[in-house]
Amino acid sequence: MALDSKSDTQTRDFKVVGTRPNRPDGIDKVTGRARFGADITAPGMLIGRVLRSPHAHARIVSIDTSQAEALAGVRAVVTSADFNKIEDDDFTADILDNCMASEKAMYDGHAVAAVAASSEAIAKRALKLITVEYEVLPHVTDVDAAITADAPVLHEGRTDETVPAGMSGNVISRFEFGHGDIEAGLAAADKVLERSYKTEATHQGYIEPHACMASMGPDGQADLWCCTQGHYMVRNTCAAIFGMEQGQLRVTASEIGGGFGGKTTVFLEPVALALSRKSGRPVKMVMSRSEVLRATGPTASSSVDIRLGMTKDGRITGARAELRYQGGAYPGSPVEFGSMSAFAPYDLEHVKTVGWDIVTNRPKQAAYRAPGAPMAAFAVESAIDELAKGFGLDPLEVRLKNAAREGTKSSYGVTYPAIGLEATLRKAKDHPHWTAPLGPNQGRGVACGFWFNFGGDTCVSLNITPDGTVTVSEGNPDIGGSRASMSMMAAEELGIPYEKVRTIVADTGSLGQNEVTDGSRVTFAVGLATIEAARAAKREMCRRAALVWGIDEEAVEWIDGAAQPAGPNAGDHPPMTLAEIAATASNTGGPIAGHHEANPEGAGVSFATHMVDTEVDPDTGAVKILRYTVFQDAGKAVHPAYVEGQFQGGAVQGIGWALNEEYIYGEDGVLQNAGFLDYRIPVASDLPMIDTVILEIPNPGHPYGVRGVGETSIVPPLAAIANSVSESAGVRMAQLPMSPPKVLAAMQSK
Amino acid sequence: MSQVHVTTTINGDPTEFLCEPDETLLDVLRDRLGMTGSKEGCGTGDCGACSVTVNGRLVCSCLVLGAEAEGAEVATIEGMSDGETLHPLQRKFIEHAALQCGICTPGLLVAAKSLLENHPDPTEEEARYWLAGNLCRCTGYDKIIRAVMDAAEEMREAS
Amino acid sequence: MVQVRIWGSLAAATEGQTEVEIKAGTLRELLDGLAEKYPGLRPQLKRGVSVAIDGRIYNDSWFQPIQPDSEVVLLARLKGG
Numbered sequence: 001m002a003l004d005s006k007s008d009t010q011t012r013d014f015k016v017v018g019t020r021p022n023r024p025d026g027i028d029k030v031t032g033r034a035r036f037g038a039d040i041t042a043p044g045m046l047i048g049r050v051l052r053s054p055h056a057h058a059r060i061v062s063i064d065t066s067q068a069e070a071l072a073g074v075r076a077v078v079t080s081a082d083f084n085k086i087e088d089d090d091f092t093a094d095i096l097d098n099c100m101a102s103e104k105a106m107y108d109g110h111a112v113a114a115v116a117a118s119s120e121a122i123a124k125r126a127l128k129l130i131t132v133e134y135e136v137l138p139h140v141t142d143v144d145a146a147i148t149a150d151a152p153v154l155h156e157g158r159t160d161e162t163v164p165a166g167m168s169g170n171v172i173s174r175f176e177f178g179h180g181d182i183e184a185g186l187a188a189a190d191k192v193l194e195r196s197y198k199t200e201a202t203h204q205g206y207i208e209p210h211a212c213m214a215s216m217g218p219d220g221q222a223d224l225w226c227c228t229q230g231h232y233m234v235r236n237t238c239a240a241i242f243g244m245e246q247g248q249l250r251v252t253a254s255e256i257g258g259g260f261g262g263k264t265t266v267f268l269e270p271v272a273l274a275l276s277r278k279s280g281r282p283v284k285m286v287m288s289r290s291e292v293l294r295a296t297g298p299t300a301s302s303s304v305d306i307r308l309g310m311t312k313d314g315r316i317t318g319a320r321a322e323l324r325y326q327g328g329a330y331p332g333s334p335v336e337f338g339s340m341s342a343f344a345p346y347d348l349e350h351v352k353t354v355g356w357d358i359v360t361n362r363p364k365q366a367a368y369r370a371p372g373a374p375m376a377a378f379a380v381e382s383a384i385d386e387l388a389k390g391f392g393l394d395p396l397e398v399r400l401k402n403a404a405r406e407g408t409k410s411s412y413g414v415t416y417p418a419i420g421l422e423a424t425l426r427k428a429k430d431h432p433h434w435t436a437p438l439g440p441n442q443g444r445g446v447a448c449g450f451w452f453n454f455g456g457d458t459c460v461s462l463n464i465t466p467d468g469t470v471t472v473s474e475g476n477p478d479i480g481g482s483r484a485s486m487s488m489m490a491a492e493e494l495g496i497p498y499e500k501v502r503t504i505v506a507d508t509g510s511l512g513q514n515e516v517t518d519g520s521r522v523t524f525a526v527g528l529a530t531i532e533a534a535r536a537a538k539r540e541m542c543r544r545a546a547l548v549w550g551i552d553e554e555a556v557e558w559i560d561g562a563a564q565p566a567g568p569n570a571g572d573h574p575p576m577t578l579a580e581i582a583a584t585a586s587n588t589g590g591p592i593a594g595h596h597e598a599n600p601e602g603a604g605v606s607f608a609t610h611m612v613d614t615e616v617d618p619d620t621g622a623v624k625i626l627r628y629t630v631f632q633d634a635g636k637a638v639h640p641a642y643v644e645g646q647f648q649g650g651a652v653q654g655i656g657w658a659l660n661e662e663y664i665y666g667e668d669g670v671l672q673n674a675g676f677l678d679y680r681i682p683v684a685s686d687l688p689m690i691d692t693v694i695l696e697i698p699n700p701g702h703p704y705g706v707r708g709v710g711e712t713s714i715v716p717p718l719a720a721i722a723n724s725v726s727e728s729a730g731v732r733m734a735q736l737p738m739s740p741p742k743v744l745a746a747m748q749s750k
Numbered sequence: 751m752s753q754v755h756v757t758t759t760i761n762g763d764p765t766e767f768l769c770e771p772d773e774t775l776l777d778v779l780r781d782r783l784g785m786t787g788s789k790e791g792c793g794t795g796d797c798g799a800c801s802v803t804v805n806g807r808l809v810c811s812c813l814v815l816g817a818e819a820e821g822a823e824v825a826t827i828e829g830m831s832d833g834e835t836l837h838p839l840q841r842k843f844i845e846h847a848a849l850q851c852g853i854c855t856p857g858l859l860v861a862a863k864s865l866l867e868n869h870p871d872p873t874e875e876e877a878r879y880w881l882a883g884n885l886c887r888c889t890g891y892d893k894i895i896r897a898v899m900d901a902a903e904e905m906r907e908a909s
Numbered sequence: 910m911v912q913v914r915i916w917g918s919l920a921a922a923t924e925g926q927t928e929v930e931i932k933a934g935t936l937r938e939l940l941d942g943l944a945e946k947y948p949g950l951r952p953q954l955k956r957g958v959s960v961a962i963d964g965r966i967y968n969d970s971w972f973q974p975i976q977p978d979s980e981v982v983l984l985a986r987l988k989g990g
Contacts, residue, residue, distance in 0.1 A: 022844050022845065025852070026844035026849070027844070029794075029849055029854075030784070030843050030844060030849070030855055030856075030859060031827065031828070031830070031831055031836075031840065032785075032786070032787020032788070032827035032856045033787070034852055036785070036788075036789065036853060038790070039786035040788075041784075090935070121770070160952060161921075161949070161952050162921070162953075174918050175918050175985065176916060176920075179927070190898050204954075205851075205887045206851070206887055207791040207799055207851075207853045207854050207885055207886070207887055208791065208795055208851070255851070255852065255853075256851060257791075257851050257852070257853025257854075258851045258853060259851075260888050261989060261990020264990065286790075287790040289793055289794065290799075297785070317817040334988075335987065337987075340984065340985060346964065352917070354918075366990075367988060367989060367990025368987070368990050371988065371990065372990045411982075412916075412982075412984060413914045413961070413982035413984070414961040414966075415964055415980050417963075417965075450990075452987050452989075453989070454959075454966055454968060454987045454989065456968065475929055479851055479888075480850045480851075480888070481847070481850060518988070518990050519987065519988065519989025519990075521989065554850075581889060599968070599969055601965055601966060601968070601970060601973070602965045602966075603965075603966060618790065632825075632897035638803070641846075641893070642847060644893075645847055645888070645893065646847075647894070648892045649850065649889055649890050650794055651890060652890030654970070674790045675792060675794055675796060676791070676796035676797050677793055677794065677796045681885060681887060682885075682890075683882040683883075683884075684877075684879075684881045684889075684895065685875075685878040685879045685881075686882075687891055687892075689892050690892045701965060708769070710960075711989060711990065
């Protein structure tokens with residue numbers, strides 16, 4: 001059969017891909033019918049609530065749950081004693097300890113016990129009846145304070161083999177990337193900038209708090225409903241925690257009200273399962289907003305030292321960054337990604353990054369959209385900007401002069417294939433935004449950003465109904481409209497209208513394993529699997545047509561949604577449409593499907609350039625965003641409106657991170673702003689329209705050229721805005737967030 | 751403490767319920783009446799995901815007591831479409847891709863409907879300030895504002 | 910024999926070299942070969958790595974072929990958000 005199923009890039013006239021059909025879940029979401037994590041109930045359901053440590057660091061001496069257990073309406077109380085001890089698996093052990101503290105409470109808000117009761121009111125009363133005896137310990141929340149000799153140490157023996165002897169026990173890992181001779185590189189510069197930069201911890205800020213409902217029976221079979229970026233990850237993690245077989249736990253993903261990386265792990269789920277097991281009833285748990293901020297996974301705060309050397313005509317001769325990130329109370333800040341990505345946009349002969357993973361008494365970090373990269377880019381792009389402007393050079397020209405291209409050896413060691421960085425810089429330079437006039441107290445900033453993207457385990461099953469409609473079953477919760485994109489790719493491949501395809505997110509019982517919705521991987525990896533599944537279905541349908549026509553399978557091809565004889569020698573048979581073949585499927589061999597399972601590699605990196613104009617109020621230090629343009633390479637934009645949506649959403653999260661958002665801890669180590677009033681994310685009146693320019697430099701690793709886009713858009717904004725505000729305010733801003741009091745203080749001290 | 755008996759109208763339907771004196775209207779809608787279209791994002795009136803109107807006034811239902819619904823007309827997202835016919839705002843939100851995860855969408859639609867009922871011809875700035883009480887983390891508000899302005903135009907032309 | 914670039918903080922385990930040679934024809938042979946020749950790398954290999962082969966990133970594919978003249982770079986295990 002004349003079908004090429006290799007994963008080669010197709011430059012062809014797309015019929016569906018590239019258009020903007022309405023998404024299939026749209027009506028449910030605009031009518032309030034769509035069911036998110038907290039929108040579920042079950043007969044006999046109990047409500048679960050968590051008791052949380054009020055101390056930033058404390059030994060748990062004892063927990064007395066007897067009075068809570070005796071309260072009418074309480075059916076179960078759990079503590080860490082109700083969970084297995086996990087051996088030989090630090091990763092899972094840390095997750096479990098974070099879900100339910102064992103020996104120590106490691107941060108303000110750390111879960112120490114949980115109850116399940118017949119009503120929320122009773123559950124809350126029961127929490128008050130639990131007596132916890134704490135031995136309060138000294139705490140540390142600042143990343144630089146945590147590595148001093150007298151800082152309180154959180155864990156014994158977790159420092160790994162990469163850390164030199166004699167450092168604080170709060171230093172867990174050291175990473176180093178780069179090549180060349182830094183001192184020689186810097187010596188060749190006309191000016192070397194040395195500056196330190198700091199960013200504060202921020203939260204992904206999804207509007208939907210974590211929620212789940214667990215039901216575990218006495219036979220050990222369990223069902224779990226939860227809002228998550230990866231219900232297969234939830235299954236595997238909970239199974240590991242409980243020592244269950246993965247097949248015994250069926251997880252269904254609800255619609256998810258935002259994730260951005262913060263829902264790529266578990267917080268409530270193991271606790272809900274434990275409460276359900278103990279009570280013998282379904283248990284529903286929903287976090288409050290303050291619990292979300294105190295006890296889920298914000299991103300790291302950072303402290304970065306840069307040494308950058310540039311010649312007076314704008315060539316970077318040497319670049320060094322030292323990055324200190326704290327990822328909360330357990331190892332695993334994303335400092336290695338910050339270290340790898342910091343200088344990724346540039347072609348450098350001498351470059352070195354050193355990254356340190358540090359623990360502090362804060363909640364355990366979780367991924368946040370390009371984890372680790374925004375803080376590193378903030379420092380690097382600010383430094384490049386400062387040097388360029390110091391020499392009176394155009395910041396875009398300087399970046400173009402040093403830009404990585406196909407064949408450049410990157411700062412993290414890999415030689416780049418075709419990449420879109422230069423294209424985004426040139427588009428930015430030619431755009432009217434670059435030359436629009438600016439007024440007093442206004443400034444313009446640009447910055448570049450980069451993210452790796454990856455593939456990961458993927459299963460797709462494509463099934464055809466007797467009346468010729470198509471259902472695509474995939475395993476990735478839809479955060480940004482991916483169901484529409486899968487339907488589009490299936491429709492494109494099958495040559496049928498988009499309206500004939502329905503894509504659903506199947507539970508863990510339906511497919512084997514799927515990597516989480518993260519890493520900007522879904523349109524790439526699930527799309528690739530959808531295309532391959534559609535191709536498999538096409539091959540089968542051609543085989544059925546061949547049977548009907550009595551000709552050889554190889555003599556049938558698929559064109560425009562129908563099987564046709566491939567050439568006049570194959571015989572004179574009118575085409576059989578998908579619907580016609582489906583109608584006789586039972587007669588020709590049975591129901592028709594195509595499936596594909598893969599761990600696809602070859603995800604293409606994505607580059608972006610952001611441009612922003614700001615105005616600073618000289619009396620208050622308040623910053624207003626006047627104009628924002630995103631230039632980013634998407635490889636191939638399957639649904640342009642959703643690609644724009646990713647560009648805009650990431651940019652606005654970056655705006656919040658740059659201007660307002662920060663975790664504020666008191667001297668007592670307690671989070672002071674655990675609500676949306678004081679943890680201030682951007683609102684509609686803060687912002688102008690966010691303009692977007694989609695570039696398409698195809699990724700050779702995907703049949704349609706798709707690159708992941710969801711994460712890169714949060715990488716440039718911190719620096720682009722800092723560069724802009726530094727101009728508006730007339731003073732270099734090296735700390736985030738640039739909230740009004742800080743901008744005012746900087747202006748007044750210059 | 752005994753529960754309060756409330757008689758009210760929700761989306762035009764006569765409704766009665768019992769609730770605790772300190773229970774919010776949001777909790778009543780979601781947990782007693784099964785109307786889960788209104789969402790809890792914060793519980794403190796900062797995010798707008800629970801937006802409803804009470805006697806035509808836009809409120810955060812997490813800041814209204816269930817008991818306060820006595821004798822009032824409550825309108826929620828569930829009443830926004832008319833049978834099969836979507837409200838122009840609902841249609842425009844889908845057309846403009848003004849939602850990604852969709853959790854803030856019910857609150858935003860209720861708030862936008864209230865905006866256009868009070869100000870049928872808002873400027874972009876007026877729309878942004880009216881909707882400043884509705885947090886969205888996915889979209890950056892761009893397509894939301896475009897959808898609202900487009901719906902406003904369509905509704906003005908139709909009237 | 911395949912040339913492998915390893916990142917600077919792992920060089921303590923490879924006698925200070927950031928470019929090492931391993932006999933391998935597939936990704937799995939590469940990782941096994943590294944663990945065999947440089948026992949100091951084992952903790953990091955256990956924690957996880959990604960491998961870039963000629964510019965494309967591989968997380969798990971044991972039987973991904975590696976040519977003798979391929980560019981092979983060890984990277985921190987990639988995760989997204």
